[in-house]
Amino acid sequence: SMAEKGNYRHFMAKEIHEQPEVLGHTFGHYLDLAQESLRFGAAEGIDFANATRMTIAACGTAYYAGLVARYWFERVAGLPIDIDVASEFRYREAPLTPGQPALFVSQSGETADTLASLRYCRAGGQKIASIVNVASSTIARESDVVLPTLAGPEIGVASTKAFTCQLAVLAALAVHAAHARGRLSEDEVREHVGILAEAPGYVADALRLEAGIERVARDLSHASNALYLGRGTNLPLALEGALKLKEISYIHAEGYAAGELKHGPIALIDEDMPVIVIAPHDAVFEKVASNIQEVAARGGRIILITDERGAEEVGTQSAETIVMPTVPPMIAPIAYAVPLQLLSYHAAVFAGTDVDQPRNLAKSVTVE
Ligand code: AGP
16 A cells, blocks of 8 residues: 555665664664673574584575675685575485574565474584564574564565565674674674674765666666676676666576686677676776676676775776765675665656566465
């Protein structure tokens, strides 16, 4: 109904704009800002100090949140991660080490394959943790440790605020794991908490870019294909950006590791191929910059999502540049999710699709 949507045309738009607030709630649940410490009472059930490996399984957008988190857990906490889409994981017959943690990420907490993966790890004697948005869900009930996202009800089929809140919990959990594993001192934890707490503000800044992104989306809405590229944590964002676009605008889109371009997809590049490159000026920027040159040299139409420094260095190569604020690397995936959401939202509105209820899709996939 109109009332529930407030002044917004679609639930998706409302949910995109709610992000600073619900991220604030979610971080507030896991961070003690006065003490600059973490509040991981519930997660004390996970023995990160002695863990040698953690399994993560999820579907769709929740899986991409897990892919981002793999970089955090491995880099910040030094914990190897085995991650797969739940529909593969549950049938893969992966050997499990009893006692090791397994983490499941799900907005609804009812996704059939994710639940089956959880039960597989349970049967293997693993410690089950879940990040869910619906606290009363089956996945929450069957978990040893439940870490809620405080995103509030998500109505739009395309997941937006649940995704960034999943990233929020995962980032805080990775810092907690790093501390438990002796990888971060008390001082370093305090520093990280300070950085995490800034994420809602950067998301609010990103939302202010909406008018410019809407202009870019008008052109994009006429495309029949699009390629999303990124490296590092921007690779799962590329996958998520492509999923979001195809889900609601029905434009065929693929996310690719920028470094894989030469191994095939570069053959697709011509003037009709929009290439969305997610490239903050981070540790892998120079590598992405050379991929940008490769695309530009073949006439590809580049939509660059970067910060000021990145725009200075490669902005001449792109047809469109969305200039984000300079975001600390740890929380960049949370902020950079926003322009991707807005791009697909506005492309879908221009295309005239049913944004909140796209064809063939259900909000929660409770059957295989
Ligand atoms: C996201 O936009 C999708 N609609 C979909 O991929 C979703 O993320 C997936 O089905 C997982 O759902 P869950 O988080 O409720 O488990």
